[in-house]
Amino acid sequence: MQQTDIRILATELVQLLGPKDWAIGGSFLLQCYGIEPQARDLDLVCTLERFEQFKTLLSQYAHAVPVSLHPIYRSKGFARFSKNGLVIELMAGIQVLKDDGLQQFLFQPEKTSWQQGLPLMQLADWLELYQLFERPKRVKQLQQYLDDTTHTITTNR
Template sequence: MQHTDIRQIATELVQLLGPTDWAIGGSFLLQCYGIEPQARDLDLVCTLQRFEEFKTLLSQYAQVVPVSLHPIYRSKGFARFRKNGLELELMAGIQVLKDDGLQAFEFLPEKTSWQQDLPLMQLADWLELYQLFERPKRVKQLQYYLNSNPEVIRSQI
């Protein structure tokens, strides 16, 4: 999957889903900041209120991929799609099962940062999500970037 293909699909999603209540995260977000050389997929986070609507729109745009229950991820809304070989994941009401119960992440659309005509999530939010998802390599990678580029955090507050 080429960089332009992912960016093209992301741009098409802005047209499909509209400009509010969702944002891009994951490896493509990291790619947009130059942290990750190549995104493998496109992670979309949306509000729980719009999840079913966005899921329907995406199912008309891309092929639905069946999802099996994950041992610790317990998001209230989760769907996977494939478009031109690229995997898209739509999630809402993100929750992860921990030893002490469910831990939730609240997506706040007003924190979305528009860059290059794409709605991007805050890097600090993905740091929190990677910690929640127990992805130590990503946590370390993002902490290093944010510590080396403190102006990024200031610009996102």
């Protein structure tokens, strides 16, 4: 899938879902910041209250893909869709089963950053999610970017 295709799809989702209670994360978020050259899918995080509504809208827009139970992911809302070969995942009430019980991530829609007409999650939130999802390569990649950005900002003062 071409980079423009995923951006077009993301823009169409803003029209479909409206401007509130959801945001884009995952590899497309990283691509928007130039951290990742090519997004593999589109990860959407939304409020639990709007999950069923968004799921219904997405099922009219894209093909619903069956999801099997994951050994550690226990989100209260999770759905997968496919559109033109691109996977779209919708998540709400994100929880991961750890040795010491369920760890939760609280999505705060007010922290959404609008860039180029797209609602993007905070990179720091995805750092937290990648840590929760036990994705060490992504954690390192994002941590390095955030450290470099922080360093650059403080050096230029």
